[in-house]
Amino acid sequence: MTDSSKQDRLRKALDVSGSAWLLEYWGDDAESRLAQAVVDLDDFACEYERRFSERPDPFELLESDPIRGKAFFQIDTFVISLEMKIMIWRIMLGCEILRVEFRYDMEDATDLLITLRTPYGAEEQYRGKRSRDFRVLRHFGATEDNERLILQGYYALK
Amino acid sequence: MIGGVDVVLWVRDDIPATDVIFRCVRHHWPKLVFQDAEEDSMPYSAQSSQWLPRPAGPEFFIYRDEEAARSWDAQGATPDNANTMLYVILGKRRQAKTGLKSLTLVCGDLTGDMRRIVDEIAASFRDSVEGLRYPAEAA
Numbered sequence: 001m002t003d004s005s006k007q008d009r010l011r012k013a014l015d016v017s018g019s020a021w022l023l024e025y026w027g028d029d030a031e032s033r034l035a036q037a038v039v040d041l042d043d044f045a046c047e048y049e050r051r052f053s054e055r056p057d058p059f060e061l062l063e064s065d066p067i068r069g070k071a072f073f074q075i076d077t078f079v080i081s082l083e084m085k086i087m088i089w090r091i092m093l094g095c096e097i098l099r100v101e102f103r104y105d106m107e108d109a110t111d112l113l114i115t116l117r118t119p120y121g122a123e124e125q126y127r128g129k130r131s132r133d134f135r136v137l138r139h140f141g142a143t144e145d146n147e148r149l150i151l152q153g154y155y156a157l158k
Numbered sequence: 159m160i161g162g163v164d165v166v167l168w169v170r171d172d173i174p175a176t177d178v179i180f181r182c183v184r185h186h187w188p189k190l191v192f193q194d195a196e197e198d199s200m201p202y203s204a205q206s207s208q209w210l211p212r213p214a215g216p217e218f219f220i221y222r223d224e225e226a227a228r229s230w231d232a233q234g235a236t237p238d239n240a241n242t243m244l245y246v247i248l249g250k251r252r253q254a255k256t257g258l259k260s261l262t263l264v265c266g267d268l269t270g271d272m273r274r275i276v277d278e279i280a281a282s283f284r285d286s287v288e289g290l291r292y293p294a295e296a297a
Binding site (some may be wrong): 065156 | 170171172173176177178182183209210212274278286
């Protein structure tokens, strides 16, 4: 697939997922932002495949299950680190959010460490790399069990 | 069909309801077994894939485990398998002003694990309804 067709596919995915407003928001930078997003998504797929021996396909997910796939094509995905993209995909696959450690200090670096648990019981850790990685927290579903907060799932914002 | 209690929730239709439900139920029933309402044969094995189950239709059953699924299949509702199955109906009714869609959970009674499961599902959908939204999308 050529770079041009990859950009077209992403443009269509943004449209289908209700994020087409991004293109207008990006304005004159839209083409370069699209091109960078394509590169980032390729990097994500390659790194994910290297780690887990299977290639993720967010476009296929969007096609087969638009409501679920939409969560991946929101603006936050395009500004967070590769590590967080992998974390998102693992949650969307079915991992549980076991632990979130978020340390913020106005005068120091922010630290975000998320531990997931696979359906098979293995734990995986993902550390934020960019200041904007905290945005993933906005998409976690939240519920309660006996007054205890349970974070689960990764969903599109309204 | 199973008597008991109907709980009607109002949910956003841009949130994957089945994803939310299975995550909540799995929290309490890690060996859950699910069955589409239209399915004839019973799926006796717990989910083996990392993917959460993806029901084909708007109605499906979730059993606590394989034993519960077998019991329901063979005998229907009995005192022994009480509260080991949740019947989910993704409804078509819609609230006029909010646009939220109905979702009905049918269970034996709201006690024990079932109470916690239903409460957890309700809290999860409540959070998504009350969640924030981007200004650009709010207009």
